[in-house]
Structures are given as structure tokens and as C-alpha cells.
Amino acid sequence: MAEWSQGKVGGLTVERRGLCIEVNNVTRSFGKVTALKGLSFSIPWGEKFALLGPNGAGKSTTLKLLVGLLKPDLGDLRVGGADPGSKEARSIVGYLPEDASPYRSLSVRENLEYIGALREVEDVRGTADSFLDLLELREYEKSKVGSLSRGNTQKLALALSILHRPKILLLDEPLNYLDIPTQEKVISFLNSLNATHLVSTHIMSIAGRLTKNVIMLSKGAVLWEGSIDDLKKLGREDEPIESIVARMMVGAR
Amino acid sequence: MSQASSARVGRSRGRRFWGIVIYELLWNLRKKKLIGMVIIAFALATLSLALPTLLGGLTGESSVRNPQYVIEGASIGGLGFFLFGLVTAMNSMSSEFEGGTIIPLLTKPVSRTVIFLGKLTGAFLTLVPVYVLLFIYQVIGGTLVYGPQSDLNLVVFVLLGSLLSTTVWIAIVFALGSISRSTLLTALVAFGVFVGLSIVGTTVASFSGQQWVLTYLPGSGATGYTNLTATTSINVTQQGINGTSGATGLGISVSSGTDSIGATLATLVLHPSASVTFFRQVIQIGASGVTTTMVPTYTEPLWFVAAEAILIAAAYVFAFCVLSWFFFRRAEVTE
Numbered sequence: 001m002a003e004w005s006q007g008k009v010g011g012l013t014v015e016r017r018g019l020c021i022e023v024n025n026v027t028r029s030f031g032k033v034t035a036l037k038g039l040s041f042s043i044p045w046g047e048k049f050a051l052l053g054p055n056g057a058g059k060s061t062t063l064k065l066l067v068g069l070l071k072p073d074l075g076d077l078r079v080g081g082a083d084p085g086s087k088e089a090r091s092i093v094g095y096l097p098e099d100a101s102p103y104r105s106l107s108v109r110e111n112l113e114y115i116g117a118l119r120e121v122e123d124v125r126g127t128a129d130s131f132l133d134l135l136e137l138r139e140y141e142k143s144k145v146g147s148l149s150r151g152n153t154q155k156l157a158l159a160l161s162i163l164h165r166p167k168i169l170l171l172d173e174p175l176n177y178l179d180i181p182t183q184e185k186v187i188s189f190l191n192s193l194n195a196t197h198l199v200s201t202h203i204m205s206i207a208g209r210l211t212k213n214v215i216m217l218s219k220g221a222v223l224w225e226g227s228i229d230d231l232k233k234l235g236r237e238d239e240p241i242e243s244i245v246a247r248m249m250v251g252a253r
Numbered sequence: 254m255s256q257a258s259s260a261r262v263g264r265s266r267g268r269r270f271w272g273i274v275i276y277e278l279l280w281n282l283r284k285k286k287l288i289g290m291v292i293i294a295f296a297l298a299t300l301s302l303a304l305p306t307l308l309g310g311l312t313g314e315s316s317v318r319n320p321q322y323v324i325e326g327a328s329i330g331g332l333g334f335f336l337f338g339l340v341t342a343m344n345s346m347s348s349e350f351e352g353g354t355i356i357p358l359l360t361k362p363v364s365r366t367v368i369f370l371g372k373l374t375g376a377f378l379t380l381v382p383v384y385v386l387l388f389i390y391q392v393i394g395g396t397l398v399y400g401p402q403s404d405l406n407l408v409v410f411v412l413l414g415s416l417l418s419t420t421v422w423i424a425i426v427f428a429l430g431s432i433s434r435s436t437l438l439t440a441l442v443a444f445g446v447f448v449g450l451s452i453v454g455t456t457v458a459s460f461s462g463q464q465w466v467l468t469y470l471p472g473s474g475a476t477g478y479t480n481l482t483a484t485t486s487i488n489v490t491q492q493g494i495n496g497t498s499g500a501t502g503l504g505i506s507v508s509s510g511t512d513s514i515g516a517t518l519a520t521l522v523l524h525p526s527a528s529v530t531f532f533r534q535v536i537q538i539g540a541s542g543v544t545t546t547m548v549p550t551y552t553e554p555l556w557f558v559a560a561e562a563i564l565i566a567a568a569y570v571f572a573f574c575v576l577s578w579f580f581f582r583r584a585e586v587t588e
Contacts, residue, residue, distance in 0.1 A: 030587060064586065067360045068359070068360070069356065069359060069360070069585065069586040070585050070586065070587065071585065087362045087364065088362075090360055090361060090362040091362035093360070095356075095360045097353070097356050099353070100353070100356070100357070101352050101353035101354050101356070102354070102357070103276070103280070103354050103357075104352065104354075105279075105280050105283050105284075106276070106279065106280070110276075110279070114272060114275075114276050115357060115361070117268065117269070117272035118269055118272055118273070118358075118361040118362075118363055119361060119362070120265060120268065120269070120362075160357055161357075
């Protein structure tokens with residue numbers, strides 16, 4: 001699907017931004033547990049959304065469905081206008097799972113070059129170099145991933161998910177384990193990509209730095225959807241946004 | 254799709270395929286299990302070379318000259334094929350799921366078929382240098398210990414046969430890994446299959462007279478003897494074998510199974526017109542003690558035995574690869 005399409009409004013030709021992510025009435029169960037119950041939402045190209053919700057709300061399942069790791073029992077999903085499992089979709093998506101695991105028996109550089117080769121990144125070595133510097137992994141480039149700290153492993157996992165400069169970012173707790181200076185660098189880099197973001201997180205401050213909109217899930221369905229500014233308006237004066245979110249989630253139980 | 258576009262897609266697929274093969278090779282060659290297995294194989298080869306000479310020294314016998322040592326003794330053996338196949342492939346699929354590394358792999362624009370074929374090729378290519386080095390070591394060692402060796406050209410057949418024999422086990426272990434997605438379960442079931450086939454299967458088939466069944470199962474197969482006198486090959490121990498009709502003048506031992514392809518091919522090159530007679534064992538307990546009688550059951554040309562073993566091995570490789578691919582293509586990542 002094109003990022004922009006033309007349409008007529010009141011006799012005038014206008015450009016409309018197409019939908020990048022479409023989730024239509026999706027249901028997915030694991031045995032007797034229903035993780036998603038008729039979930040529906042859509043995200044236009046270039047928009048940045050946070051996926052919020054308590055544990056078990058269906059955030060990670062939603063992301064896995066969007067990258068084709070799972071298939072829905074009912075409903076359908078489109079990513080960049082294509083089926084999530086298709087090559088077209090996978091070539092434009094950058095996905096970071098929660099507690100991602102790069103290849104432990106490979107070095108940091110080998111991981112970057114291997115994934116770069118699978119992504120057919122031009123100048124794999126140069127790209128690996130730039131990410132080693134950006135994420136301050138240069139001194140560990142020859143170290144096996146198994147010997148890295150959790151923070152450095154997360155940096156590498158993040159680099160592996162974005163080294164092809166994806167048009168669509170699906171990130172599950174991307175800033176986990178990262179120190180504050182690295183968080184700042186990552187936020188700045190992610191925002192510079194001008195990609196469509198869907199970020200699953202528990203931390204509202206991160207949601208606020210990486211996104212402008214929120215999709216709040218509860219029990220596998222959308223509880224609330226809107227901009228972070230609108231979310232703030234739902235609270236009392238000076239009420240922290242975390243408190244508003246917590247109140248909404250508790251209310252939904 | 255235009256011709257140029259098709260060619261570009263083909264090249265792209267090829268680059269990704271080789272990327273996976275290279276990673277799989279790197280991964281395999283760093284596996285402690287494989288390194289341990291290689292060390293054990295070289296240690297056993299050294300023992301096989303040195304032991305007769307050491308024992309000869311102890312008993313005061315002069316060193317033995319055996320120009321057939323390499324072609325008769327240079328083998329990895331059924332257990333070796335199984336263990337090499339197991340350590341190379343047991344976690345190729347399952348640990349990707351267990352460790353979560355399947356996620357970066359499956360979310361890249363690479364088809365699951367290419368991933369599967371890349372992994373399978375990587376596992377196979379891991380064994381090639383290991384086996385080549387092992388055979389070179391045995392050729393050099395055999396020449397140094399037992400003097401100049403004859404029929405060394407046949408080592409190539411034994412090597413190729415050994416690779417095909419091991420590939421059968423690789424395919425079986427791959428399928429178990431794709432179905433179970435658990436390294437432990439894969440190893441346990443594979444061991445169960447190997448032990449079941451090699452001990453239970455062989456015993457039951459030999460005594461029931463249905464040895465032919467072993468030909469169609471992965472493993473060492475049914476054992477028979479050529480009608481030739483064993484002038485250049487393995488000496489058959491004839492103690493306890495009664496001279497029943499057809500069982501006298503036993504020749505070269507030939508096994509029909511997928512683990513024996515290399516040795517069977519070498520024998521075929523040396524004796525292209527030979528035929529193989531298979532026997533069943535009859536144990537009789539009498540006043541004079543226990544006697545084992547080998548009763549001939551059927552005879553086949555040696556070329557047929559070799560061709561059959563190769564075709565059966567290829568059929569197993571194909572069938573288990575298809576099974577493995579089928580489960581891998583359908584696999585979801587739920588963890």
C-alpha cells in the first residue's frame with residue numbers, strides 16, 4: 001500500500017496518509033487462554049504509537065502477530081499493506097522482542113554482519129561499524145555475546161533490529177537494561193528514522209519520548225486509544241500520567 | 254517478472270542462503286560437543302593404529318605389516334555416524350527455538366525453506382572437513398604403522414559412503430528437532446531410535462530369520478558374506494559356525510544397511526561380480542553345549558546390495574528432510 005493516496009474532499013484533491021498497520025477483529029488463543037479478543041486498531045504511515053497495558057493484556061502477542069511469528073485464529077492483519085509473514089512486510093519491519101537473544105556463540109561483530117547479510121544491507125561492515133560506535137559496543141566487537149552484560153546484549157539486540165533502517169518499528173520494551181546516556185542516544189536515533197513506531201512499554205516516560213499516541217490494551221482488546229495529550233486531559237490537574245494510566249487499567253479489571 | 258528481476262531475486266536468495274550456511278558452520282565448529290566428538294574420534298583412531306603394535310611389543314612379536322589396514326579398518330562405524338549426526342544436528346533447530354534466536358531469523362526477509370536448507374547444508378558441510386581429516390590421519394597413520402597401503406583410491410568411496418550414512422542420521426535428528434523443538438527430547442528420542450534399531454532390531458531380525466527387514470531400516474543392516482574367499486578383507490571368525498549347506502567357505506562380510514554404504518562400495522569396486530548370501534542364526538543348546546548355526550536365507554548380487562543401500566539412505570534423507578521442513582514451516586514462536 002502506498003504511504004500516501006489521493007482523494008476528493010469537497011471537490012478538492014487532497015492527499016491522504018494510508019494505513020501502515022491494520023489489525024482487524026483479531027482473536028488469538030493459547031489453549032484455554034484467550035490472549036486477544038477481537039482486537040482492532042490501525043496506525044497511519046509515519047505515526048508513532050505506544051502499546052500500553054497490564055501484564056497479560058496481549059501486547060507481546062500483538063507484536064508477534066504483526067511480524068508473522070504467530071497467526072491469528074480469527075481476523076486479519078496488514079503491515080505495510082502486506083501479510084505480516086510475507087517477505088515484503090518483513091523487509092520493511094524492524095522488530096525487537098522483549099529480552100531479545102542475539103546469537104550467543106557469535107561475536108558482536110559477527111552478529112551484526114550475519115543479520116546485515118540476511119537483510120542485504122549495503123556495506124555490511126560499514127553499517128556494523130556505525131552501530132558499534134553509536135551504541136558504544138566497539139570494545140566488545142570481538143567478544144562473544146554470551147560474555148556480554150544484559151545491557152550490552154540489549155544494545156546489540158536493538159542494533160540488530162534497526163540496522164536496515166526499517167520503515168516500521170515494532171519494539172517491545174526497547175530501552176530495558178540501557179543506561180540513561182544510551183537511552184538518550186537510542187531515542188534520538190529512533191526518532192531520526194522517521195519510521196512508523198509501535199512501542200510496547202510499561203514506562204510512560206519512554207512512551208512519551210518515543211511516541212505521541214497511545215493504544216491501551218486490557219484483556220486482549222483496546223481499552224482506550226488517543227494522543228498522549230488527550231490522555232493527560234483525562235486526569236485531574238497535575239495528576240501524573242502514570243496515575244491516570246494505572247487508574248484506567250485498574251478500572252478495566 | 255523480467256529476466257533481470259528474476260536473476261536479482263535468485264542472487265539475493267543465494268546470498269542469504271550462504272549467509273545461513275556460514276553462520277551454521279561457525280556455530281557448529283564452536284560447539285563443545287562437536288569438538289569433544291572429534292577429539293574422541295581421533296583418539297580412537299590413534300588407539301586402533303597403535304594398540305596392535307603396543308601389544309606386539311609387550312609379547313615380543315615383531316610389528317605387523319598389513320597393506321589392507323586402511324581399507325579394512327579406516328571406518329568411523331555405525332555408532333560414530335550416529336554420534337556425529339547427533340552432535341551436529343541435535344540443537345540446530347531446537348536451540349534456535351529454546352534460546353529465542355529463531356526470532357531474529359524468522360523476522361528477516363528470508364523464506365523458511367531457505368533457512369531450513371541453509372541449516373541442513375551447514376550441518377552437512379561441517380562434517381566434510383572433519384571426516385576428510387580423520388581419513389587422512391588414518392591413511393598417514395596406517396602407512397607409518399603398517400607399511401605401504403594398497404587400494405587407497407577406495408578411501409574416497411568409503412568417505413563418500415560415510416558422509417551419506419551420517420546424513421541419514423542428520424536428517425532424522427533434524428526432523429526430531431523440528432517436531433519437538435527441545436534439544437533434550439531430540440537427543441533422548443534419537444538415542445532411543447538408535448539403540449532400538451541396532452540392538453533390539455538386529456537381535457529380533459537375526460533370530461527370527463527376517464534379516465531382510467534390517468536392510469530397510471537406518472543402521473548397520475543385515476550382515477551377509479560374499480561367495481569369495483576373504484583374501485583381502487575382514488577375516489570372519491568361524492568358531493561356533495557349523496558347516497551347514499551353503500555356509501561353508503564364507504567370504505567377505507557385507508552389511509546391507511545405510512551405515513555400511515562406504516565399505517560396501519569399496520567391496521563392490523574390488524569384486525564387482527560378487528554376490529552376497531544372508532543368514533539367520535539358529536542357537537541350539539545340547540549336551541555338548543551351545544552351538545550356533547548360520548542358515549542361509551537369501552542371496553543378492555553385491556551391486557544390488559550397494560545400490561539398494563544408497564537408494565534407501567537417499568529415501569530416508571529425503572523423507573525426514575521433508576518432514577522436518579513441514580514442521581519448521583508451520584512452527585509458531587509462542588514463547
